[in-house]
Amino acid sequence: MADTVTITDNRTGKEIECPILTGVYGAPVIDTKTLYKELGMFTFDPGFVTTASCRSAITYLDGEKGILLHRGYPIEQLAENSSYLEVCYLLLYGELPTQSGFDQFRLNLNKRNMVHEHLERFYTGYRYDAHPMSMLIGVTGALSSYYHEAMDINDPEDRDLTAIRVIAKMPILAAHCYNYAMGHPFVYSRDDLGYVENFLNMMFSVPMREYIPDPVAVRALNLMLILHADHEQNASTSTVRLAGSAEANPFACIAAGVVTLWGRAHGGANEAVLRMLAQIESADNIPKFIARAKDKDDSFRLMGFGHRVYKNYDPRATIIRQVCHDLLEAIDTVDQPTFEIAMQLEEIALKDDYFIERKLYPNVDFYSGIILKALGIPTPMYTVMFALARSAGWIAQWLEMMEDPDFKIGRPRQLYIGSETRDYIPIEKRG
Ligand code: CMC
Numbered sequence: 001m002a003d004t005v006t007i008t009d010n011r012t013g014k015e016i017e018c019p020i021l022t023g024v025y026g027a028p029v030i031d032t033k034t035l036y037k038e039l040g041m042f043t044f045d046p047g048f049v050t051t052a053s054c055r056s057a058i059t060y061l062d063g064e065k066g067i068l069l070h071r072g073y074p075i076e077q078l079a080e081n082s083s084y085l086e087v088c089y090l091l092l093y094g095e096l097p098t099q100s101g102f103d104q105f106r107l108n109l110n111k112r113n114m115v116h117e118h119l120e121r122f123y124t125g126y127r128y129d130a131h132p133m134s135m136l137i138g139v140t141g142a143l144s145s146y147y148h149e150a151m152d153i154n155d156p157e158d159r160d161l162t163a164i165r166v167i168a169k170m171p172i173l174a175a176h177c178y179n180y181a182m183g184h185p186f187v188y189s190r191d192d193l194g195y196v197e198n199f200l201n202m203m204f205s206v207p208m209r210e211y212i213p214d215p216v217a218v219r220a221l222n223l224m225l226i227l228h229a230d231h232e233q234n235a236s237t238s239t240v241r242l243a244g245s246a247e248a249n250p251f252a253c254i255a256a257g258v259v260t261l262w263g264r265a266h267g268g269a270n271e272a273v274l275r276m277l278a279q280i281e282s283a284d285n286i287p288k289f290i291a292r293a294k295d296k297d298d299s300f301r302l303m304g305f306g307h308r309v310y311k312n313y314d315p316r317a318t319i320i321r322q323v324c325h326d327l328l329e330a331i332d333t334v335d336q337p338t339f340e341i342a343m344q345l346e347e348i349a350l351k352d353d354y355f356i357e358r359k360l361y362p363n364v365d366f367y368s369g370i371i372l373k374a375l376g377i378p379t380p381m382y383t384v385m386f387a388l389a390r391s392a393g394w395i396a397q398w399l400e401m402m403e404d405p406d407f408k409i410g411r412p413r414q415l416y417i418g419s420e421t422r423d424y425i426p427i428e429k430r431g
Contacts, residue, residue, distance in 0.1 A: 005030050009039050025060050042413040049308070052233075054241065055404065058091060058396055059232045063309035068316065070230060071095070079319045084225035084389070085109075085195045088167050091230050091396035112161075112168035113189040116146055123180040132177035132384045133262045139173045141255035148249055159399055162250045166395040170254075171195070174388040175202035178381055196222045199388075204376070216330045217375050223323055224371055227316040227364055228386050230393025232309075236260040236267065240394040241401050245410040250398055257394045258387050264303070267386040269365040270372070272303040274338070274379045277369075283344045290345075294354045302349060304366030306358070316364035324367050327374050339370055 004017040016038040019031045029052045032043055045051045060069045068075040071090050078087055082096075089097045089105050097105060122142050126135050147165065152158045172189055179186050179202075187202045196218045205211035231237070239260040243253040261267035280289050293302040307314055328339060346362050349355045365386075372382050401407060 003028075007035070007039065009041070014039060023055075025062065036413075042415075044415055047308075048238075053238060053410070054233065054401065055406070056233070056397070056400060057094065058400060059230045059393070061232050061309055063307070063311050066310060066313045066315045066318075068231075075227065075315055076319060079223055079226055082226060083195070084222050084229065084392075085167075087226050087229050088392040091392050092163050092167075092399065108164045109168040110191040112165050113172065113191070115143075115169055115172050119143070119146070120176065120186055123176055123186075126180065128181075128183070130181075132181055132381050133258065133268075133387070135177045135180065136173060136384050136387055137255055137258050137262070139176070140170075140258055141252055143169065143173075143251035144249040144255070147251060151249075153247060153250065153402060156403075159250075159402055163395045163399055166251070166254060166391055170388050170391040171199045172202065174381075174384050175199060177384055178203050178378075181378075181380070194218075196225070214331065216327065220323055220327055220371050221375060224320065224368055224385065225389040227320055228368070228389035230390070230396065233397075234266065234308075235263070236390065237394060237397050240398055242410040244398045244401055245408065247409075250395070253398060254391060254394055257390070261387050261390060262383055267365075267383045267390070269303050269363070270369040270382040270386060271379055273342075273366055274369040274373060274382070276303045277338050277341050277345075280341055280345065283341055286341070286345050286348055290348060290352060294352075302345075302355075302360070304362055304369075305349060305355065306360040307363045310361065310363065311359040313361050314363045317362050317367060320364055320367040320371065321362070324370050327371060331374060338373065342366070342370060 002017070003020040003022075005020060006015055006017055008015045016034060018035070020028045021031050022028045035041055035043065043051070058071065060072075061067060070078060070087065071094055073090065073096075078090075082090075085106070086097065086102065089102065119139060119142055122139050123135060126138070143165075147162070151162065153162075168189075176186050178184075184206060187205055189202060190198055193201055197213050200213040200217065200221065201211055204213075233241075236257040240253045240257040243256040244250065248256075264272045276289070280286060289300070289302070292298045292300040293305075324339065328336070346366070350361070355361075368386070369379070369382050372385055373379070377385065
């Protein structure tokens with residue numbers, strides 16, 4: 001018996017056989033490509049909850065079992081042993097690098113770790129209090145103006161160079177958002193520093209004195225970046241792929257990813273969590289906020305809780321939660337009262353039937369803000385940090401899409417529910 005699903009149109013009795021495709025892991029998928037041609041029908045799946053939009057070999061996640069793999073490597077092992085830059089290499093090229101491969105990768109990045117001075121002037125067009133995500137959208141999009149005519153997206157070498165440019169320049173763009181907001185000078189990237197140390201140096205060093213980052217902060221940020229590097233076909237990654245499928249400039253596609261990530265149902269949640277914890281103010285107020293989250297007439301949701309795919313636990317949250325506790329012991333910049341409210345909120349919500357029944361668990365963003373706060377990164381910068389990390393995943397997914405033999409422009413269909421055809425009425429005759 002062939003691996004197919006029979007779809008019968010009960011109105012006409014016509015049947016078609018749709019192949020069942022199986023991947024390495026995960027639910028098999030029904031290939032419905034012939035559905036319209038054979039039956040004249042589309043599928044209806046708002047929010048793409050059961051639609052596989054592409055084949056991908058980069059990331060696998062199992063929401064029931066709480067598994068997350070990048071190129072087959074469990075996130076727990078990468079978090080324990082790897083560095084963010086090594087994970088970038090893994091996402092882009094499919095394998096962990098050899099030492100010489102990694103050295104060459106670093107050399108390639110170092111060759112590209114500047115941005116045009118004119119781009120720096122772009123920041124000054126923003127108001128002093130502009131949200132850093134709005135700046136990041138603008139400056140990432142502006143990168144497209146430097147690499148357009150001269151770049152051929154159909155040339156594999158140009159595509160690779162694009163990926164290198166994204167990884168090399170995003171930390172500069174992100175750090176400058178902070179420099180500008182603080183009124184500090186823009187700091188150049190340095191070849192002699194590791195990725196995380198260099199980023200912290202661009203953020204926090206000032207010309208008057210040497211900046212030496214705390215190794216605990218470096219480790220925590222490295223981990224935070226690894227945990228956010230890629231996450232399968234989420235909203236921002238799907239946006240990057242959709243924009244890329246129209247053969248748009250890849251830097252503009254990354255800017256589109258930044259736009260989507262800013263939403264508070266997505267990457268904007270880390271900022272929203274900290275704002276919510278500040279609003280809760282004291283542990284005594286937690287029941288009031290839990291009640292609001294459960295009230296259908298109130299739009300308030302518990303930020304940092306729930307996930308479209310993870311229905312048991314978010315493996316990234318398990319790792320980052322531990323780091324929050326470790327940080328609390330290692331450095332004194334952790335905001336103790338905020339952290340305690342977070343821990344009590346977590347405990348109360350996890351025992352509440354509303355959250356249990358709906359399988360709403362703390363996600364990675366519930367804890368990432370606490371870490372970023374301890375590192376001295378201001379709340380509006382949190383989603384910028386997420387975008388910095390995720391830019392590796394976005395560009396890896398863009399590369400994969402461009403190499404896919406099934407590559408075609410993304411063009412969803414719809415169920416039209418508007419007016420039937422009607423005749424135009426001149427304005428003076430309209431009632
Ligand atoms: N607080 C209160 N109720 C919630 C929450 C929440 N955070 N999340 C979901 N629900 C309820 C929702 O009201 C619905 O209830 P009912 O069945 O009675 O109508 C049920 O749970 C299912 O919710 P849904 O909106 O259908 O679930 P979804 O899979 O479409 O949404 C989500 C997933 C992440 C958008 C949502 O859980 C949410 O808004 N969470 C808060 C924002 C957040 O933390 N986002 C970060 C996600 S992880 C980082 C990333 O990958 O971007």
